[in-house]
Amino acid sequence: MSRLMNNGGDSFAKIYYMPNHIWNFLVRAVWYCLILLLPVSGLMAQESLKKITLQEAVDSALAYNKDVRLSGWDEKIAAAKWKETNAIFLPQVDLSYSAMTTNNPLNAFGFKLQQQSVKQADFDPALLNNPGNRSDFLTKLQLKQPILNLDMLYMRKAAATQIELYKLKTQRTKEYLAFEVQKAYMQIQLSYDAVEVLQEALRSANAMYTFTDNRVKEGLMQQSDALNVKVWISSVETNLAEAKSNIQNASDYLSLLMGSPYGTVYTVDKAGQQASTTAMGAIIPANRADFVAMQKAIEASALMIESSRKSYLPKVNAFASYQLNDNSMLGFGADSYLAGIQLSWDIFKGNSTKNKIATQSMEKNKLTEQLSYQQQQSQLELNKTIRQLADAQYKINQQQSAIQSAAEALRILQDRYEQGLVNSTDVLMAQTQLSQQKLGLAQAIFNHNTTAAYISFLTATTK
DSSP, rough: OOOOOOOOOHHHHHGGOOOOOHHHHHHHHHHHHHHHHSOHHHHTTEEEEEEEHHHHHHHHHHHHOOOHHHHHHHHHHHHHHHGGGGGGGGGGGEEEEEEEOOOOOOHHHHHHHHHTTHHHGGGGGHHHHHOOOOOEEEEEEEEEEEEEEEHHHHHHHHHHHHHHHHHHHHHHHHHHHHHHHHHHHHHHHHHHHHHHHHHHHHHHHHHHHHHHHHHHTTSSSSSSHHHHHHHHHHHHHHHHHHHHHHHHHHHHHHHHHHHHSSEEEOOOOOOOOOOOGGGOOOSSEEEHHHHHHHHHHHHHHHHHHHHHHHSSSSSSEEEEEEEEEETTTEEEEEEEEEEEEEOOOOOOOHHHHHHHHHHHHHHHHHHHHHHHHHHHHHHHHHHHHHHHHHOOOHHHHHHHHHHHHHHHHHHHHHHHTTTSSOOOOHHHHHHHHHHHHHHHHHHHHOOOOHHHHHHHTTTTOOO
């Protein structure tokens, strides 16, 4: 189109001698083109504009994204559950105060014994059989100290493994989030590229309309040619408006990922082709965060199985109590203590432990199968993505060649159009073809870059 605008030959020489009304029309057309040359930010003045780099977007998402925060809470919950298992080492102390009354002969005599108030007369059979009402106010301090509970030790180890599991899940969440941010950022780049291509097409179309309209007024072209160009301008303007809306839509999605308010239109770095990542290798790493997290889940299951097995073994715990008994509410007259060590052994629990171990073993085997299947699926996905990357690179090369051919074809048709050898439809089709090829190149670069980012995500390893 630059040839059309800058041609110094006879085709444009007549324009310098056009009547005033044609000059006025040209001035308006030039002003219209200048408006189109304004940056997209000027057309979006009603929105908040912000320049952002890819690294800034990723850092902001990792700091403020809701999914990362939720994963952080899962880590804290797992850590809190692990701290609960401190109870297998620490003593348990209970303090209680009880008020009781009875006329039961056995309990009434027991109250007197605990209150250390038994007298000779209390052994009278009539009084023993009919003691009347007797009250006891008991203040009791009770201590329980775990000594050896092997099943609880393995439960504690399983809880510690859960902490590592959730840390790995958080890492994988961050890796996926970084990938999503890259895609959103590249989508904004693609939208800006589309706007740029369509603005260029619109400028060319307006210049062509000006030229055609002048020739129609001179009687050198038909009105249908001008109308064809005008219809095409309307179509390009519609596509341009949609492309600008896509910038806002992609910006809103990026804001969501970064945990920022909606309404900001981001200006981004110019899209460039990322380096090929096929050198990373075609093998899914075994130490990818989600795989290691699954392995930790299997380890936790194995520890829970061992905990159930250890429940067959005896348990050793110590206990002690100190109590005050009195027959008045605020009295603390008689004190006593009790201390001991208990060895307990659950010999038979109706096969519940046996069946529990069988269930846990099957769950562990299921996790193992899931891990193997997930690794196979990921390897299949990686192989497919590597092929897609090669296809995207081939598409880029093809689009670059097609753009050169389409630009040359447009140049030739513009020259022939100026000479009246072809009609406007031919030129508009060539212009459409060039715009489509440029948009195709932008899309191919987007596909290449997102595919490369996806390969990086698939092959990420634990730190």
